[in-house]
Amino acid sequence: MIRGSCLCKRVRFEIHGKPGRSSHCHCSMCRKAHGAAFGSYVTVKVGDFRMLAGEESILRYRSSPGAERTFCARCGSTLQFISLKRPDIVDVALGVLDDDPGIRVPYHIFVASKAPWVEITDGLPQYPEGSPKTD
Numbered sequence: 001m002i003r004g005s006c007l008c009k010r011v012r013f014e015i016h017g018k019p020g021r022s023s024h025c026h027c028s029m030c031r032k033a034h035g036a037a038f039g040s041y042v043t044v045k046v047g048d049f050r051m052l053a054g055e056e057s058i059l060r061y062r063s064s065p066g067a068e069r070t071f072c073a074r075c076g077s078t079l080q081f082i083s084l085k086r087p088d089i090v091d092v093a094l095g096v097l098d099d100d101p102g103i104r105v106p107y108h109i110f111v112a113s114k115a116p117w118v119e120i121t122d123g124l125p126q127y128p129e130g131s132p133k134t135d
Contacts, residue, residue, distance in 0.1 A: 003098040006077035011054035015044050015092065015101075022094065022105045023131055024124075026114035029063050033071075033078050034095070037118045040105055041081055041091040049090055107132070 002015040020043035030039030059073045060082075070080040081091040094101070108120055112128035120126060 001099075002101050004092065004096045005098055006054070006057075006072035006075050006079065006096060008072065008075035008077075010057045010074050011072045011077070011079065012052040014050045014052060015048055015097075016050065017045060017048035019044055019092075019101050019103055020089070021131065022101075022103055024105050024108045025110055026108060026118070027110035028113055029069075030081075030110075031115060033063070033069050034093070037115055038108070039078065039081075040094040042094055042097075042101060042103065043089050044092050046088050046090055049092070 002019070003012070004015065005012045022040065022042040024038045024040050026038045031037065033039060054072070057073045058079065059071050060068045061071065063069050066084045068082045068084070069078065070082065071078055077096055078093045079096055080093065083089070083091070094105070105124070107125040107127060109127050109131050110129060111120065111126045114120070
């Protein structure tokens, strides 16, 4: 089990099961949502994600057609990216996890739109657009 919470601890959740793919996303929307150089997310099966507290404090924002982002209404913490094309998956912001998810982010995506003041020097693969296709 992996626990997570927002900054003010009003929103709390658990992840059961193994997390899926993760990435550092450099698109302008992730940068703005996180207030940082990039947003880091991990995919979780909806059935493995369980809210413990604060569901009434979660705000949803339709950031683009077919995609929503969730935030804590009290402290503003970025919580999730939800693609309506993948109703069985939720992308959870890695920064709100309280426990080690047991994974390490393997690559950067949307680096074609990264902030001009950022230099990526960690040696991880970089993809100009979305995630690499995997089987």
